[in-house]
Amino acid sequence: MKLIPLPAFQDNYLWLLHDGQRALVVDPGDAGPVRQALADADLRLEAILVTHHHPDHVGGVDALRDATGARVFGPARERIPPPFEPLAEGDTVEALGLRFQVLDVPGHTAGHIAYYTPQFEGAPLLFCGDTLFSGGCGRLFEGTPAQMHASLAKLAALPGDTRVCCTHEYTLSNLKFATAVEPGNTRLTHYRQQCEARRSRGEPTLPSTIALEREVNPFLRTREGAVAQAAHAYDGADGNDEVAVFAALRQWKNEFR
């Protein structure tokens, strides 16, 4: 099987998974790159998995459904282009012989879901939309800091070797912020150098892994003393409450250049 990040728009990836004959795509904001990839490899689109309702994630759904007859799956609590099969935590999706578990991960949007399969070519695989990014997380458009913190904690608890397929190539700017939060984190320094090299060669930094994100992503490290200290140096509060630390980090990141 192959896992391919198709670049779209400025910095989106439309994740395409295929077995040489059948394919699935996650969050096709644009039908064009997906149609091209299907035609190039002579693939039949079997399923479209949607994580949340934003236009850069659903913009190509209608055109791809019409052209291929693929089944569309999406969050039960959000409005995405109908018809689709509504999903929430505890549901499963079977596609390409894989079984995906659905996780509720509200915060970026109110009904955001993620798709997780425990075995794909020897390790788990996660499609997390705009919830977890490498080195960062999505903005809180519809959810509270407490919701997003809980959603990220749920993802951080997945097996360390889980490959994390995020929807945006935001890694370098996220790692710049992460370095401002934790200048003494040597794993972060090393990872940032690796990612700079990849980007200078025009390669994606993704997928990441959960184990790596636990070490470098400040939004998954709210219980670390150094992270709490830096967050509260920004907002002037104090204490170790993880949601308060998360909220301060998210606010700081929104204003960080």
Ligand SMILES: [Zn+2]
């Ligand atoms: Zn979004």
